[in-house]
Amino acid sequence: xxxxxxxxxxxHGSNLVKEIHRIDTSVRxxxxxxxxxxxxxxxxxxNSSDTAVVGLTEVASKLRFILKxxxxxxxxxxxxxxxxxxxxxxxxxxxxxxxxxxxxGVRVFYYISPQVWAWRKGRIKQIEKIVDRMVVILPFxxxxxxxxxxxVSFVGHPLLDVVKKKYSPKDxxxxxxxxxxxxxxxxxxxxxxxxxxxxxxxxxxAAKILxxxxxxxxxxxxxxxxxNVDFVLRIIDKYSVEVRVIRDDIYDVIGISDIVMVASGTxxxxxxxLETPMVIIYKVSTLSYYIGKMFINVDNIGLVNxxxxxxxxxxFIQDEATASNIAEEILDILANRSRMDKIKExxxxxxxxxxxxxxxxxxxxxxxxxxxGN
Numbered sequence: 338x339x340x341x342x343x344x345x346x347x348x349h350g351s352n353l354v355k356e357i358h359r360i361d362t363s364v365r366x367x368x369x370x371x372x373x374x375x376x377x378x379x380x381x382x383x384n385s386s387d388t389a390v391v392g393l394t395e396v397a398s399k400l401r402f403i404l405k406x407x408x409x410x411x412x413x414x415x416x417x418x419x420x421x422x423x424x425x426x427x428x429x430x431x432x433x434x435x436x437x438x439x440x441x442g443v444r445v446f447y448y449i450s451p452q453v454w455a456w457r458k459g460r461i462k463q464i465e466k467i468v469d470r471m472v473v474i475l476p477f478x479x480x481x482x483x484x485x486x487x488x489v490s491f492v493g494h495p496l497l498d499v500v501k502k503k504y505s506p507k508d509x510x511x512x513x514x515x516x517x518x519x520x521x522x523x524x525x526x527x528x529x530x531x532x533x534x535x536x537x538x539x540x541x542x543a544a545k546i547l548x549x550x551x552x553x554x555x556x557x558x559x560x561x562x563x564x565n566v567d568f569v570l571r572i573i574d575k576y577s578v579e580v581r582v583i584r585d586d587i588y589d590v591i592g593i594s595d596i597v598m599v600a601s602g603t604x605x606x607x608x609x610x611l612e613t614p615m616v617i618i619y620k621v622s623t624l625s626y627y628i629g630k631m632f633i634n635v636d637n638i639g640l641v642n643x644x645x646x647x648x649x650x651x652x653f654i655q656d657e658a659t660a661s662n663i664a665e666e667i668l669d670i671l672a673n674r675s676r677m678d679k680i681k682e683x684x685x686x687x688x689x690x691x692x693x694x695x696x697x698x699x700x701x702x703x704x705x706x707x708x709x710g711n
Contacts, residue, residue: 338410338419338443339368340434342385342427344528344563345603347371349449349495349697350425354379356701364708367419369406372562382409386529386563403430411437418443420708424468425449432463439467446704447471450478461485470707472700475644476690492699493692496603500610502592509589513557513581520554520671522547523590523597523613524580525604528561530568532600535620537569540598541576542660547667548578556580557594559587596667596677601638601652609641609650609687614680616666617642617652644690649683 341350351373357364358377367380375381383406407430414422414437422438424431428451435445450473451460464471465487473479474494482489502509510517522544526537544556558573558580560566566582573580583590591597591611599605601619608615617639637643639652651666653659670677 338413338421339366339370339374339379339423339425340410340427340431341368341370341374341425342430344371344385344561346425346427346449347373347385347562348499350374350423351377351379352495352499352697353423353448353700353704356697357704360701360705361708364705367413368410368423382406382413407433410434414438414443415441420444421446421704423448423704426451428452428460432460432467435464435467444469444707444710446707448700448704449474450482461487470703472703474692474696476692477644490699490703491692492703493694493696494606495696495700496606496610497688497691497694498697500588500607502589502611503586504589506593509586509593512586513583513590513593515555515557515581515593516553518553520551521594522554522556522667523594523599523608524556524558525591525597525599525608526558526569527600527602527604528563530564532620533564533569533572536600536618536658537572538576539620539658539660539663540618541573541578541580543598543663543667544578544580545576546660546664550664550668551671557583557590559583559585559590561587596670598663598667602640605639605641605650606644606687609684612681612684612688614670614677614684615641615650616663616670617650618658618663619652619654620658641684641687644687645683649687650680 341347354377371385424447426449445468447468471489526533596614
């Protein structure tokens with residue numbers, strides 16, 4: 338059983354399944370995932386786009402469905418007893434599954450640790466009781482588990498194998514119908530409908546401000562697999578700014594962008610690996626934000642800044658995530674070549690902190706060791 342509750346988990350999970358099938362084509366998978374896991378042959382009980390939410394209060398709208406799916410998975414753990422349960426991040430859903438698995442003699446492999454370094458460090462004691470093996474993808478996470486009895490391995494970051502451009506800048510611009518020699522701004526509003534509803538309107542207002550201040554400018558939005566294009570276009574149509582929406586080739590879109598405005602999350606790291614300057618934006622419901630502030634203990638919210646150990650790209654959180662703030666920061670970076678070069682230099686260092694390519698291959702070998710051990 339494999340459970341990937343969000344778009345990034347679907348990506349990493351699908352690549353992990355491919356690597357496991359390189360070792361043994363007879364291994365069968367079922368569980369939760371998205372388009373990418375389904376394409377690898379995983380039998381989906383539910384689609385991750387239906388379970389992914391941002392913010393504590395936002396869960397309420399999908400709670401009944403989420404609990405139904407959790408019930409089905411727990412029943413399968415009790416009755417079908419799969420040879421292994423593979424969990425990918427998504428801790429508030431996955432840890433209860435791990436507990437059920439442990440009670441029913443199903444071994445648990447956790448790929449991509451919950452962010453215990455950011456909030457609720459006390460979960461480590463709980464995790465070591467119900468997880469058989471933990472695989473981490475950020476180097477500093479090994480220190481977090483240092484005093485734990487848990488079997489933990491650092492494999493490097495799986496995005497190092499994934500984030501690659503297909504086209505030259507010239508060919509990418511032509512393919513996307515964009516003009517050469519024009520300031521290009523990427524818009525990455527997230528992979529979940531709930532966050533897109535909150536972030537995209539502010540991004541589009543910022544785009545309008547930029548359009549009024551920059552003589553020659555164009556905007557491009559790479560569409561996440563989890564989003565419906567009509568849903569995104571309906572939001573864009575409410576604002577008097579032209580945005581080219583691209584269905585695939587997200588890395589080429591980021592690569593030809595001079596700068597991007599990006600939702601906090603995995604996309605910030607993808608952007609960093611392409612060494613494209615960015616402005617990070619994060620916004621949830623007011624109640625979710627203040628509840629989160631009580632528990633989250635980090636200086637930065639953007640993953641790229643957390644890995645760097647300092648603020649290398651600007652962040653605008655909650656009430657500060659306004660169109661005027663976003664536009665002003667982008668204008669300053671565009672106008673200040675030395676600042677832009679410094680950001681690119683720092684982003685290059687982030688890549689060096691993420692280990693070496695081959696994370697999914699190394700993880701697949703660890704998974705197969707556990708399968709063989711049953």
